[in-house]
Amino acid sequence: MxxxxxxxxxxxxxxxxxxxxxNERGADARVIAGGHSLLPMMKLRLASPGHLVDINDLAxxxxxxxxxxxxxxxxLTRHVDLLRSDLLAERFPVFxxxxxxxxxxxxxxxxxxxxxxxxxxxxxxLSAVCSALKAKVVIRGSGGERxxxxxxxxxxxxxxxxxxxxxxxxxxxxxxPGAGSAHEKVERRAGDWAIAAASAAVWIEGNAIADAGVAxxxxxxTTIHLDRAEELLxxxxxxxxxxxxxxxxxxxxCTPMPDGRGPVDYKRHLAGVLAQRALQRATSRALxxxx
Amino acid sequence: xxxxxxxxxxxVTRDVEPRMLLxxxxxxxxxxxxxxxGCDTSNCGACVVHLDGKAVxxxxxxxxxxDGHRVDTVESLEKDGELDPIQQGFHEQHALQCGFCTPGMxxxxxxxxxxxxxxxxxxxxxxxxxxxxxxxxxxxxxSAVRWAAEHERAGQEx
Numbered sequence: 001m002x003x004x005x006x007x008x009x010x011x012x013x014x015x016x017x018x019x020x021x022x023n024e025r026g027a028d029a030r031v032i033a034g035g036h037s038l039l040p041m042m043k044l045r046l047a048s049p050g051h052l053v054d055i056n057d058l059a060x061x062x063x064x065x066x067x068x069x070x071x072x073x074x075x076l077t078r079h080v081d082l083l084r085s086d087l088l089a090e091r092f093p094v095f096x097x098x099x100x101x102x103x104x105x106x107x108x109x110x111x112x113x114x115x116x117x118x119x120x121x122x123x124x125x126l127s128a129v130c131s132a133l134k135a136k137v138v139i140r141g142s143g144g145e146r147x148x149x150x151x152x153x154x155x156x157x158x159x160x161x162x163x164x165x166x167x168x169x170x171x172x173x174x175x176x177p178g179a180g181s182a183h184e185k186v187e188r189r190a191g192d193w194a195i196a197a198a199s200a201a202v203w204i205e206g207n208a209i210a211d212a213g214v215a216x217x218x219x220x221x222t223t224i225h226l227d228r229a230e231e232l233l234x235x236x237x238x239x240x241x242x243x244x245x246x247x248x249x250x251x252x253x254c255t256p257m258p259d260g261r262g263p264v265d266y267k268r269h270l271a272g273v274l275a276q277r278a279l280q281r282a283t284s285r286a287l288x289x290x291x
Numbered sequence: 292x293x294x295x296x297x298x299x300x301x302x303v304t305r306d307v308e309p310r311m312l313l314x315x316x317x318x319x320x321x322x323x324x325x326x327x328x329g330c331d332t333s334n335c336g337a338c339v340v341h342l343d344g345k346a347v348x349x350x351x352x353x354x355x356x357x358d359g360h361r362v363d364t365v366e367s368l369e370k371d372g373e374l375d376p377i378q379q380g381f382h383e384q385h386a387l388q389c390g391f392c393t394p395g396m397x398x399x400x401x402x403x404x405x406x407x408x409x410x411x412x413x414x415x416x417x418x419x420x421x422x423x424x425x426x427x428x429x430x431x432x433x434s435a436v437r438w439a440a441e442h443e444r445a446g447q448e449x
Contacts, residue, residue, distance in 0.1 A: 003311075003312065006308065008309060009292065009309035009353070011358070032353075036333060039351050040351065054356055104421025105418055105420065106346045106347060107333055110352070190420045191334075
């Protein structure tokens with residue numbers, strides 16, 4: 001029987017109250033939302049917080065809305081709501097692609113966006129999604145809010161910029177013209193973690209790619225943002241030739257480990273194929289060639 | 292700590308350790324053993340119950356997180372000696388052999404039909420994809436859910 005070690009439990013009734021509770025307990029306290037990453041970690045003693053602050057009652061942290069030139073998503077938004085959001089499907093279809101293959105529908109009823117990002121598991125899909133979209137996250141502590149880009153958010157395996165006494169409250173994604181995005185994942189069976197996954201976003205102006213983001217999951221110690229691919233794509237018209245080059249970059253710039261999901265050469269090959277497919281589909285969507 | 296929740300329509304209050312998982316609270320504290328305790332890792336789906344009407348895996352929810360909320364288990368389905376259409380469908384379509392996955396499959400299917408009374412086979416398969424069955428190959432489970440959907444709709448139209 002797997003049961004977490006003993007801890008104290010507290011239900012937060014306000015965001016400020018949750019932050020105060022975290023500050024009082026310091027590094028021994030953790031936020032619990034959906035619990036579908038933290039509780040398994042606690043059962044395995046990979047995490048043993050002495051104090052849990054439950055934020056499930058903070059309904060003000062669950063929303064998806066467009067504000068000015070951004071889409072803002074509350075950290076407590078559940079996977080099922082990301083999957084069903086028509087606003088996200090229209091603006092950033094990469095979310096629906098990913099949510100269709102994250103865990104299973106019952107798990108998606110509980111797990112949250114903020115929890116997925118804060119878990120910072122390299123195999124987790126939404127980190128790649130947010131990285132490709134160049135999202136920013138809002139981190140709040142007793143001293144106020146700070147806004148951090150995805151490139152600074154993940155600082156290592158299972159480590160993020162969210163410090164002791166702080167909570168991730170919101171994800172912000174800029175709305176720019178000519179956007180297209182897509183997620184590709186290969187898994188051993190329905191609902192499993194990825195063998196490899198790739199998220200791609202492009203912003204097309206005229207005939208050329210004005211900006212792009214490509215990120216990989218499950219093929220390194222952290223989510224991998226392909227900076228070289230982004231540099232290559234920027235300013236170029238979309239073409240099979242340039243997408244082939246991105247596939248090569250993806251294969252070269254990932255750092256997979258051999259395990260039960262496959263050997264290194266297979267994972268490198270897969271990362272390249274998936275990056276290419278995600279990019280092609282993102283481009284088709286940007287050009288409205290795909291329904 | 293004391294928790295109070297509504298389980299199958301009845302308010303219950305118990306003193307529990309914060310680390311107690313909902314599945315053990317239901318089975319060991321309330322003696323509601325219809326909910327099965329399976330993989331412990333949110334993979335198998337045997338422990339699915341409804342939390343405020345939504346299907347959840349009770350091995351990955353703390354009992355204290357349900358304080359003030361509503362939990363419904365497979366025991367809530369039979370009403371006055373009448374099986375729920377999904378239970379009846381599992382019977383009619385031979386959707387179980389060993390029965391271990393059955394409570395979770397039934398509660399998952401119940402949540403599906405509550406939201407979508409007329410699902411396609413593909414939608415049924417996606418809905419139950421978080422449950423593992425070693426006996427049926429899933430085909431009869433899909434048939435059972437379809438049977439339940441058809442009979443429920445027929446009952447409502449009648």
